[in-house]
Each structure stands twice: as C-alpha cells, then as structure tokens.
Amino acid sequence: MSFRLFDLNDPQRHAATTIEGPLLILAGAGTGKTRVITVRIAYMLAQKIDPNSILAVTFTNKAANEMRERLAGMVDPEVAKKVTMSTFHDLCVRILRTDIEKLGYKKNFTIYDEGEQSGLIKKIITKTAAIGEKLEPNLAKSLISKAKNNGWSAPQDEKTLLGSVFARYQAALKQLNAVDFDDLLLLGVKLLAEHPDVRERWRNRFRYIMVDEFQDTNRLQLEMVSYLANREDGTSPNVAVVGDDDQSIYGWRGAEVSNILEFEQHFPNPTVVKLEQNYRSTNAILNTANALIKNNPRRRPKKLWSGKGDGDKIRLVQAPDDRQEAEFIANEIARRKTGETLQFEHFAILFRMNAQSRLLEEALRERQIPYKIVGGKSFFDRREVKDVLAYAACTLNADDDVSLLRIINTPPRGISDNTVERALELSIKRKCSLFQALQLPELRKTVTPRAAQAITHFVGQLDHWETKLNEPLVDQVALFRRIINESGYYEDLRRSCKTPDEALKRESSVRDVIEGFERFSQHSSEGLRGYLDAMALRQENEDDKDKEQGNGVMLITLHASKGLEFPHCYLVGLEEGILPHDRSKLEGTLDEERRLLYVGITRAQKTLTMTYCFNRFRYGGVVPCNPSSFLKELDPEHIETIDLKKMLNTPVEAPAAKSRFAAMRAALEK
DNA sequence: CCCGCTGTGATTTTT
DNA sequence: TCACAGCGGG
Numbered sequence: 291m292s293f294r295l296f297d298l299n300d301p302q303r304h305a306a307t308t309i310e311g312p313l314l315i316l317a318g319a320g321t322g323k324t325r326v327i328t329v330r331i332a333y334m335l336a337q338k339i340d341p342n343s344i345l346a347v348t349f350t351n352k353a354a355n356e357m358r359e360r361l362a363g364m365v366d367p368e369v370a371k372k373v374t375m376s377t378f379h380d381l382c383v384r385i386l387r388t389d390i391e392k393l394g395y396k397k398n399f400t401i402y403d404e405g406e407q408s409g410l411i412k413k414i415i416t417k418t419a420a421i422g423e424k425l426e427p428n429l430a431k432s433l434i435s436k437a438k439n440n441g442w443s444a445p446q447d448e449k450t451l452l453g454s455v456f457a458r459y460q461a462a463l464k465q466l467n468a469v470d471f472d473d474l475l476l477l478g479v480k481l482l483a484e485h486p487d488v489r490e491r492w493r494n495r496f497r498y499i500m501v502d503e504f505q506d507t508n509r510l511q512l513e514m515v516s517y518l519a520n521r522e523d524g525t526s527p528n529v530a531v532v533g534d535d536d537q538s539i540y541g542w543r544g545a546e547v548s549n550i551l552e553f554e555q556h557f558p559n560p561t562v563v564k565l566e567q568n569y570r571s572t573n574a575i576l577n578t579a580n581a582l583i584k585n586n587p588r589r590r591p592k593k594l595w596s597g598k599g600d601g602d603k604i605r606l607v608q609a610p611d612d613r614q615e616a617e618f619i620a621n622e623i624a625r626r627k628t629g630e631t632l633q634f635e636h637f638a639i640l641f642r643m644n645a646q647s648r649l650l651e652e653a654l655r656e657r658q659i660p661y662k663i664v665g666g667k668s669f670f671d672r673r674e675v676k677d678v679l680a681y682a683a684c685t686l687n688a689d690d691d692v693s694l695l696r697i698i699n700t701p702p703r704g705i706s707d708n709t710v711e712r713a714l715e716l717s718i719k720r721k722c723s724l725f726q727a728l729q730l731p732e733l734r735k736t737v738t739p740r741a742a743q744a745i746t747h748f749v750g751q752l753d754h755w756e757t758k759l760n761e762p763l764v765d766q767v768a769l770f771r772r773i774i775n776e777s778g779y780y781e782d783l784r785r786s787c788k789t790p791d792e793a794l795k796r797e798s799s800v801r802d803v804i805e806g807f808e809r810f811s812q813h814s815s816e817g818l819r820g821y822l823d824a825m826a827l828r829q830e831n832e833d834d835k836d837k838e839q840g841n842g843v844m845l846i847t848l849h850a851s852k853g854l855e856f857p858h859c860y861l862v863g864l865e866e867g868i869l870p871h872d873r874s875k876l877e878g879t880l881d882e883e884r885r886l887l888y889v890g891i892t893r894a895q896k897t898l899t900m901t902y903c904f905n906r907f908r909y910g911g912v913v914p915c916n917p918s919s920f921l922k923e924l925d926p927e928h929i930e931t932i933d934l935k936k937m938l939n940t941p942v943e944a945p946a947a948k949s950r951f952a953a954m955r956a957a958l959e960k
Numbered sequence: 961c962c963c964g965c966t967g968t969g970a971t972t973t974t975t
Numbered sequence: 976t977c978a979c980a981g982c983g984g985g
Contacts, residue, residue, distance in 0.1 A: 351974090380975090642972075847972065
C-alpha cells in the first residue's frame with residue numbers, strides 16, 4: 291500500500307478515516323477532494339473491507355476514470371478493480387439490465403440519447419397536436435425531463451397538449467423497449483422502491499457508499515442513494531458524500547442544493563468535516579471568492595485559505611466595448627507568454643455564454659495564438675457514427691423503431707418512404723413494433739411485390755445477424771464488422787459523399803466505432819450491448835483526445851470550467867445582464883449566478899483578471915452596459931481597477947515608472 | 961436530392 | 976445581427 295495518511299491535513303485525515311455512519315465532507319474548491327476520496331477507499335481496503343462492497347458514485351465518466359486510476363496507483367490494482375466506481379447512470383443501467391423485466395420492459399432495452407429523444411418527441415407532437423396547437427419540441431423535452439426528475443412517472447394532466455405528449459412519449463418508449471437518460475434514474479429508483487428483493491440484493495452488495503459532487507444530485511439520485519444506503523435493521527448507513535454547496539451550478543438541470551444543505555435530514559447524525567485549506571490559489575484570489583460567496587443566504591459557511599501568500603492583486607479591467615476587451619486579452623496573453631515565459635495552456639478565458647467566445651477567437655486567431663475550445667459537435671453526432679451504432683442497436687433489439695428507421699433505407703434497399711409510412715401506420719394500429727409490422731401479411735398486401743421482397747430480405751438479414759449474435763462464444767467484434775460490411779454501408783458512403791476525401795473521413799469514423807468496440811471488448815465482457823450502453827452514456831470521449839492533444843489558450847464556459855484549474859484566468863463580460871444573466875432574475879436564481887462567478891474565480895491559481903465593457907454588441911446593436919452587481923460585493927483590498935480607455939489614451943512619453951502599466955501599454959500599442 | 965430562402969429567436973449542458 | 980431550422984423549388 292503506498293498511500294500515506296500523514297500526507298493529509300487534519301480535516302482531510304478525519305474525513306478519510308471516518309468509515310462508519312453518515313459522513314458529509316464539505317470540500318471547498320481546490321481543497322484536495324479527489325485525494326481524500328481515494329485515500330479513504332485505500333484506507334478502507336487496508337482495514338480489510340471487502341472491495342466488492344464499496345461503491346463510489348460520480349457524475350461523469352471522466353471523474354470515475356480518474357478516481358479509478360488514482361486508486362490503482364495506491365493499492366493492488368487487482369483489488370482496486372473490484373471496487374465499483376461508476377456514474378449514477380451506469381449504476382442504474384446495471385441494476386436495470388438485471389431486473390427491468392419486473393417493470394414490464396425487456397432486458398435488451400435501448401438507451402435513447404438526446405437526439406433520439408428529440409426525434410421521438412417531435413414525431414409525437416405532430417401526431418398529437420390539434421390544428422392550431424403548437425408546442426416547441428425542445429420545451430416539451432425539457433419539461434418532460436423536469437417532470438421525470440421530480441419523480442412523476444405519470445403525466446400530470448393528460449388534458450393539456452403537454453400532458454398527452456408526455457403520456458404518449460412514455461408509452462412509445464415502452465413500446466419501443468427504449469429508455470431515455472431520465473428513465474434510467476426513474477426506473478432504477480422505481481425498481482428499488484417497488485421490489486424489496488431487488489432492493490435487498492443491492493443493499494447487501496454495497497455496504498459502503500460514497501457520492502462525489504453531491505451538490506449536483508437531483509431528487510431521484512438522492513432517492514437512489516437512500517434506497518441503497520439505508521439498512522433494513524435501521525442501523526446507521528455507511529454513506530459518505532462529498533460536495534460543495536457553493537459550487538452548485540446545475541440547479542436548472544434539476545440539481546437540488548437542498549440535498550447537501552439538508553443532509554442531516556436525509557441521513558441523521560452525520561459526521562461533518564469541512565475542508566477549507568486550498569492548495570490551488572493565492573489568498574488574493576481566495577479572499578475575493580470568499581467575499582463574494584458570503585452574500586449567498588442559503589449556504590454552509592466556509593472560508594477558503596491557503597498557505598501560498600497573497601500573490602498578485604486581482605485586476606478589474608474596464609473596456610470600452612467587447613471588441614477591445616477581446617483584443618486587450620489577446621495582446622496581453624501574447625505579451626505575457628514571452629515576457630513571463632509561460633505556455634499558452636497556462637491561460638484560460640472563461641465566459642458565461644458560448645456566444646461570447648467568437649470575438650475572443652477572432653482576436654486570438656489574428657495574433658496566431660493557438661487556443662482550444664471546449665464543447666462543439668461531438669463525435670457521436672456524426673451521421674455515419676449514428677448509422678453504424680443504429681445497425682448494432684437493431685441487431686440487439688429489432689423493436690427499436692428509431693434505430694430501425696435510421697437504417698431501413700441506409701443504404702437504399704428498395705423500401706420506399708411510402709412503404710415505411712404504411713408499416714408505421716400499421717404498427718400503431720396493431721400496437722406492435724415497426725419490425726413486427728414489416729412481417730405482418732397484412733402489410734404485404736398493400737405494397738408492391740418488389741417492396742415486399744425487399745422487406746423479406748431486410749428482415750431476413752436482421753434475423754440472421756441477431757441469431758449469430760446470440761450464439762455462444764461468437765466473436766462479436768468480427769460479427770459487428772461483418773454486419774457493417776454486409777449492409778453495404780461503405781459502398782453507400784462512397785456513393786453519397788461529394789468528395790472522396792469526405793468519404794474517406796467518414797469511413798474512418800466508422801472504423802473508429804468498430805475499433806472502439808474492439809478496445810472495449812478487451813476489458814469488458816458485456817459485449818455489443820455493453821458497448822452501446824457506454825456510447826450512449828458517454829457523449830464525449832473520442833474527441834477528448836483531440837482536446838488534450840492541441841495545446842493553447844483554453845476558451846471555456848464557466849459551467850464547463852468546474853473542476854479545472856489554470857495558472858492565469860481571464861473572466862470576461864462581467865456585466866449586469868450577462869453575469870448575472872438577465873434571465874436569472876426572472877427565474878429567481880441569482881444565488882446560482884453568484885456561485886457561477888465563485889466557481890470562475892476559484893479556477894485561478896496565480897493571477898486573475900476580470901473584465902467588463904461599457905458597450906456590447908447584442909442582437910444587432912451596440913447596447914450600453916453596466917458592471918455586474920457582483921463586483922460591488924468583492925473585497926476591494928485585493929483588487930486593482932484598470933481603465934483600458936484611459937490607459938490607451940495616455941501618451942507614450944507620459945511619466946512611466948517601469949510598471950506593469952508601461953509594459954501593458956507597450957503591448958497594446960504594437 | 962440539394963440548395964437557398966425566410967422566419968425566428970438568442971444561457972448554462974456532467975448523462 | 977447572425978445563425979440555424981424548416982420548407983419549397985429546381
């Protein structure tokens with residue numbers, strides 16, 4: 291064992307060695323949270339606790355992987371492997387794959403991603419809406435999601451359009467033997483709630499439960515934890531949660547800060563440990579963050595401090611407009627990189643909205659400063675990737691209509707839109723899947739003999755693949771490759787792409803998917819099914835690699851920056867209306883906006899520059915703007931205000947001590 | 961099937 | 976203003 295308890299500070303050690311009973315670890319930003327979690331697990335293993343009985347739940351695959359790796363570095367990797375580390379969604383998939391039949395679904399259910407979910411909702415709205423009735427598919431989607439996260443499996447009111455869309459959507463999913471992301475949690479909780487045998491099995495399996503980022507849990511996730519942690523005999527549950535109420539920024543996605551604020555109500559008499567020593571930032575940065583966040587009414591008081599000394603003052607830069615804001619930053623980064631011998635990847639620019647990144651990108655590009663931007667289109671949104679995955683999905687579950695529709699004429703195989711439409715109608719009338727409808731003799735009568743033959747062939751192909759897949763000991767990777775080959779998909783790609791170059795790229799994406807499955811198979815025995823699950827639950831992945839390869843200035847939203855750190859940070863657009871965002875006032879979520887700024891501030895390790903503009907281009911015109919009301923809340927002691935306009939207008943020969951200003955001016959005027 | 965026109969709407973996005 | 980989605984025409 292190569293973990294060392296004495297490397298931890300007192301509260302950290304207290305947290306890591308408290309194993310029994312409820313434990314709440316309030317881990318401020320940069321206080322070594324991940325370390326504490328991993329050491330705590332290592333400590334439990336050293337106490338001879340069965341690794342199979344330990345469950346660590348995170349929100350992202352990235353966090354789970356990181357934890358896994360760090361643990362493997364501390365203890366025998368063979369033992370580490372036995373500890374369950376997964377996301378809430380992964381855990382639910384495991385639970386549901388075993389027992390979902392008790393809820394009337396089949397075990398080979400498909401997980402619908404947001405695209406498929408949208409598609410289905412859109413379709414249902416057009417079929418349900420009366421003439422003149424309108425409903426934004428995206429609005430419906432988010433309302434349905436909200437409803438599910440509040441635990442409503444049934445529609446609130448079937449009389450409204452939304453209510454009946456909800457009801458039909460849910461019925462359609464079940465009919466398709468599909469579940470969406472929210473269903474994973476909803477049905478997982480339902481299963482545990484309604485089936486004591488299932489509940490007991492999982493309860494007995496996991497005697498020690500740990501939850502990371504607890505401030506981001508929603509209602510269903512808390513219920514899940516409760517069901518797993520609480521003991522039948524009423525003894526105190528071994529549940530440790532780690533989180534920071536001040537970093538709760540996903541309320542709009544259903545996260546309930548109250549889960550962490552009222553932890554004692556859910557798990558009585560916990561040990562509460564506060565981690566306040568920060569290992570990331572200077573005290574100037576931390577004091578600024580502390581001064582801001584103490585204005586939030588509902589919070590657990592905390593005060594970050596560090597042993598790093600005060601460091602540089604926080605700079606507050608006023609720019610005449612957003613273009614000059616961007617140019618100032620780009621100029622400064624160029625200058626500081628050479629002047630202070632830094633790397634571009636030491637800098638990050640954080641903003642509230644993606645739209646803000648455009649001017650910044652332009653300014654950086656003009657100066658040939660490399661940058662990387664987080665977000666953007668995912669590998670999994672690519673047409674060919676979805677197509678190929680749809681082939682896999684249909685082989686596993688031919689009743690998955692959405693996937694079947696995707697491939698039924700890709701490549702074209704003589705089943706016309708018209709025929710598909712008829713089959714679809716029949717499937718609704720007969721309350722069966724599209725695949726089943728295709729096989730009904732009733733359908734054959736209404737289509738041309740050619741189409742009927744095409745259908746027979748296609749159905750036969752799918753049947754054949756499915757049979758092969760279910761043979762014991764079959765090489766699924768080879769089979770997957772064969773399915774794609776036999777489908778004629780490659781030929782179709784080559785034919786349908788405008789340039790050979792594009793075709794080549796798309797083909798290579800297809801191969802990436804297959805190779806991804808190959809790699810997956812090497813460390814998993816869950817086969818094609820497991821791979822599809824992993825793909826559905828992992829929106830990013832392949833292009834994470836691209837992100838890490840390219841180096842450069844990081845452009846990132848405040849939300850996406852949570853958990854990251856950078857030596858030098860720029861927080862831009864700190865104006866009333868942007869941060870806090872206008873809509874937050876309407877929605878009454880000012881606290882969350884404040885936390886968002888708090889998260890931004892605490893990303894900085896060495897220097898922090900905040901900027902705002904007096905004018906900004908918005909919706910076509912120049913709009914005057916005011917500094918964010920949050921700026922008034924900051925501690926002026928550590929802040930230095932810089933007026934960009936004044937600075938630019940100051941003549942070069944003006945009295946200039948060899949100050950930062952002089953250097954800055956020089957950079958700005960070149 | 962693809963392109964261009966028009967209308968609309970414009971935070972944040974772990975799975 | 977600008978981006979993008981949905982639809983209609985070639």
